[in-house]
Amino acid sequence: MTTTSTPARTTATATHPGEIRRYKDGTRMNHWFVALLFFAAALSGLALFHPVLFFFSNLFGGGQLTRILHPFLGLAMVLGFVFLFFTVWRENLIGRADREWLRHSGQMLKGNKGAMPAVGKYNAGQKLVFWGFAVSLLLLLVTGFMFWAPYFFHLFPVTVRRLAILVHAVSAVVLVLSVIVHVYAAIWVKGTTRAMTRGTVTDSWARHNHPLWHREMTEGHPPRD
Numbered sequence: 001m002t003t004t005s006t007p008a009r010t011t012a013t014a015t016h017p018g019e020i021r022r023y024k025d026g027t028r029m030n031h032w033f034v035a036l037l038f039f040a041a042a043l044s045g046l047a048l049f050h051p052v053l054f055f056f057s058n059l060f061g062g063g064q065l066t067r068i069l070h071p072f073l074g075l076a077m078v079l080g081f082v083f084l085f086f087t088v089w090r091e092n093l094i095g096r097a098d099r100e101w102l103r104h105s106g107q108m109l110k111g112n113k114g115a116m117p118a119v120g121k122y123n124a125g126q127k128l129v130f131w132g133f134a135v136s137l138l139l140l141l142v143t144g145f146m147f148w149a150p151y152f153f154h155l156f157p158v159t160v161r162r163l164a165i166l167v168h169a170v171s172a173v174v175l176v177l178s179v180i181v182h183v184y185a186a187i188w189v190k191g192t193t194r195a196m197t198r199g200t201v202t203d204s205w206a207r208h209n210h211p212l213w214h215r216e217m218t219e220g221h222p223p224r225d
């Protein structure tokens with residue numbers, strides 16, 4: 001028999017039988033705002049990165065506009081992420097159980113889920129990607145300001161600006177790779193995308209992939225482990 005699973009702690013809206021609410025509507029809107037801005041900032045940034053990729057500037061109204069828009073798009077993405085960060089950071093703290101999960105991660109990649117330790121709302125892989133997002137976005141924000149013409153670049157010596165450009169590019173690569181892993185994992189683990197499209201997951205998805213979180217949601221108290 002399936003349960004309705006609607007403990008008061010995280011449930012903003014009623015769910016159908018056999019479903020568990022994973023995200024509130026506001027969190028989902030926040031997430032898709034960040035995802036959309038990520039693609040806009042990434043494509044405009046790539047257009048400026050190398051002449052071979054300059055054709056992406058056509059999406060933003062040409063080279064001049066791409067140059068002007070890119071920092072604002074990046075800033076909007078980071079501001080959006082700040083809200084998402086403060087919604088989920090606690091659940092992404094890495095503990096002893098996560099280090100154990102990471103030690104077994106080879107089994108996960110082989111598809112041998114049975115060998116993995118039970119996880120809560122997020123597994124250690126998801127948590128590492130989350131911190132990859134947070135650190136790379138912070139570095140992109142700080143370094144971006146350092147060579148943002150015509151507003152702030154004159155406040156920094158040229159050598160500092162050159163270093164900032166290097167760190168900005170490396171952070172962008174880390175962010176793009178983290179997003180690729182994030183999207184791949186969301187598609188690879190069947191039934192995950194609906195967490196962000198509908199806000200709910202099935203009871204069996206939760207039991208199978210996040211058993212400790214499932215217990216917490218269905219029994220209404222944090223797991224004892």
Ligand code: HEM
Binds near residue numbers: 035182183193195
């Ligand atoms: C098309 C692109 C994207 C897709 C399809 C996607 C999909 C998803 C899905 C399905 C979840 C729910 C996972 C779960 O609850 O287990 C999720 C969570 C999340 N996503 Fe995305 N996402 C995308 C882009 C992004 C971007 C660009 C960022 C930030 C830079 C981001 C940040 C997050 C965060 C912070 C969470 C909460 C879970 C966590 O802390 O790991 N996503 N995403």
